[in-house]
Structures are given as C-alpha cells and as structure tokens.
Amino acid sequence: MNILLFNVDELSSMGQIQITDPRRQTHLAKVIRPVIGDTLRVGQVNGAIGLGKVIAHSEHETQLEITLNQDGPTPLALKLLLAVPRPKMMRRILQTCATLGVSEITLLNSAKVEKSYWQTPFLQPLSIYENLLLGLEQAGTTQLPLVHKAKLFKPYVEDNLNQWAADSRRLVAHPRSAHPCPNANKKATTLAIGPEGGFTDYEVDKLAEQGFIPFSLGPRIMRVETTIPVAISRLCAL
Known part of the structure; x- marks a missing residue:
C-alpha cells in the first residue's frame, strides 16, 4: 500500500x-x-x-x-477493449490496469470466451471496485478506471464501439497479418486485446470495420496478463 x-x-x-x-x-x-x-x-x-x-x-x-x-496523477488517454479473461486472472488484470492508469475498460464477449467466465464472482461490482482500488494503492494514485460490460460482441461492436472509441487511434493486438507496433505517444488510444488465442478472424474483421488496425508486439505469443502491460508501455508515453 x-x-x-x-x-x-x-x-x-x-x-x-x-x-x-x-x-x-x-x-x-x-x-x-x-x-x-x-x-x-x-x-x-x-x-x-x-x-x-x-x-x-x-x-x-x-x-x-x-x-x-x-x-492525483492524470489517467492515460487510453481505453481498453478487453475480451473477458480467465477468472483466475481477472483480479490481477484489473489491478494492473488501475496501476498503469487505464481510464476506461470495456469487458467484451468473444467466441473464445467461455460462458462460465461471465458468472465469476470477480465480475461483481464490489469485486471489480476492490481490485481496482488495490491497483491504485500500488500506483499511489486515486482515479478509478470506469468499467463497462458488453456481453454480445457483434451488437456492441456495430452499434456502440464507434461512439465509445470516439476520435482515438484504434488498435487491436493481433499477431497474425499485423502491422509493426506503433511508437509510444500521448494520443488518445483505444486498445483491443482478445482472449487467450486471440480474436477470431471474423472478430478482427468486425473491429477493422470500426477502424481498428491490427498490430504485433513481436514474434512471441504472450498471455493476456502479459500483453496488457507490454502493449500499454509500448503505445503510451507513461
């Protein structure tokens, strides 16, 4: 603390x-x-x-x-569109996001997200709040990230994502057929990170329709909990 x-x-x-x-x-x-x-x-x-x-x-x-x-320190101009991770990693990921200064998180469904993940107690509002608080205590800051849930991929991406991402640069971490990782800067950014194994090709195409550009963090395939801090440190001027 x-x-x-x-x-x-x-x-x-x-x-x-x-x-x-x-x-x-x-x-x-x-x-x-x-x-x-x-x-x-x-x-x-x-x-x-x-x-x-x-x-x-x-x-x-x-x-x-x-x-x-x-x-308190100002949050990053970064929104995270995150496929719901495995429940046992949920707490650590929420804490990491708060520590790094993510401003908003939308937890998104995906074809590779098991239905049972949505039932975990770690997605209850109190648990989310408590884990974000632990991340803030680690960072020595005060601004809680806003957390939203989108249980249906296609309707959310088609009807809500464009407004949520607003005028930010839009990137999706995707190791296949991707551009090199952009340089770090302070531009408003919406970063999409898929589940273990990545978004499906269909999901990447739907995100691309909303202006998301696939990028790669290198030849090594990382777990979600590793991808998040690596991607944020590469993309944002912390």
Missing part, C-alpha cells in the same frame, strides 16, 4: 477519517505500524492527494487528520 485511499463519505466535517475496516487497518497495524504524530500519504478516491496525520492508533482503529493539497 503506497497510498491510503478513502472515500469522500469517510471524511468528517472536521477533516478526519477513522480506519476500522479489516483490510486497511490490518495493513496499518501490522505493516506500517504508525505512531501518533506520524504522517501518511493519503488520497481521496477520484480526488486529491495529501497527508494524513495520525492522531489516534490502536490495533483495531486508526484516526487521521487529513490535508489534501495536490491533484
């Missing part, structure tokens, strides 16, 4: 917060081990960053006096 995050409704009219929930309080008590008078780096979810002065601390509760004095 490189920053202690809190929601706006936790902040009292006196500018103080009380940490009592098990996850944050256990980390404070067993890892950080603050003493009264210490200052911790804090941030308001989707808000500013500052310092929290410890004014009370025990094994079960920590009270901080909050001063917010700077904006």
Whole structure:
C-alpha cells in the first residue's frame, strides 16, 4: 500500500477519517505500524492527494487528520477493449490496469470466451471496485478506471464501439497479418486485446470495420496478463 485511499463519505466535517475496516487497518497495524504524530500519504478516491496525520492508533482503529493539497496523477488517454479473461486472472488484470492508469475498460464477449467466465464472482461490482482500488494503492494514485460490460460482441461492436472509441487511434493486438507496433505517444488510444488465442478472424474483421488496425508486439505469443502491460508501455508515453 503506497497510498491510503478513502472515500469522500469517510471524511468528517472536521477533516478526519477513522480506519476500522479489516483490510486497511490490518495493513496499518501490522505493516506500517504508525505512531501518533506520524504522517501518511493519503488520497481521496477520484480526488486529491495529501497527508494524513495520525492522531489516534490502536490495533483495531486508526484516526487521521487529513490535508489534501495536490491533484492525483492524470489517467492515460487510453481505453481498453478487453475480451473477458480467465477468472483466475481477472483480479490481477484489473489491478494492473488501475496501476498503469487505464481510464476506461470495456469487458467484451468473444467466441473464445467461455460462458462460465461471465458468472465469476470477480465480475461483481464490489469485486471489480476492490481490485481496482488495490491497483491504485500500488500506483499511489486515486482515479478509478470506469468499467463497462458488453456481453454480445457483434451488437456492441456495430452499434456502440464507434461512439465509445470516439476520435482515438484504434488498435487491436493481433499477431497474425499485423502491422509493426506503433511508437509510444500521448494520443488518445483505444486498445483491443482478445482472449487467450486471440480474436477470431471474423472478430478482427468486425473491429477493422470500426477502424481498428491490427498490430504485433513481436514474434512471441504472450498471455493476456502479459500483453496488457507490454502493449500499454509500448503505445503510451507513461
């Protein structure tokens, strides 16, 4: 935990917060081990960053006096169109996306996505939120990515994707018959990444109809959880 995050409704009219929930309080008590008078780096979810002065601390509760004095890092101008990954990788991928500063994610169905993937508890709103929060804590930032779900590939791509991608450059990671990876820049980008084994040819063609250009990250085939940080680091000026 490189920053202690809190929601706006936790902040009292006196500018103080009380940490009592098990996850944050256990980390404070067993890892950080603050003493009264210490200052911790804090941030308001989707808000500013500052310092929290410890004014009370025990094994079960920590009270901080909050001063917010700077904006959090701005998210990347990057939207991620992501075929729903294997459930056991969902948590790590969401955390990685938040850590790297992805601004929005649309979780998309694909022919190679098993129907059972959509039933995983890791796709429940609370689980998504908690894992994004862990990614923000790692990065020391505050801006939560927006997450959307598209359970039908063809209707979403034909009817919604163009508006969602807006005026961004549109790229799909696809190792076959693809262009070399573009250079990193700060242009608004919508990046599509398929499931294990990649999008089908039909799906790549449908994405191409919406202006998505296939590109390759090299001769090695990577897992989705590896492709995401590699592609983002290659495409975006972090």
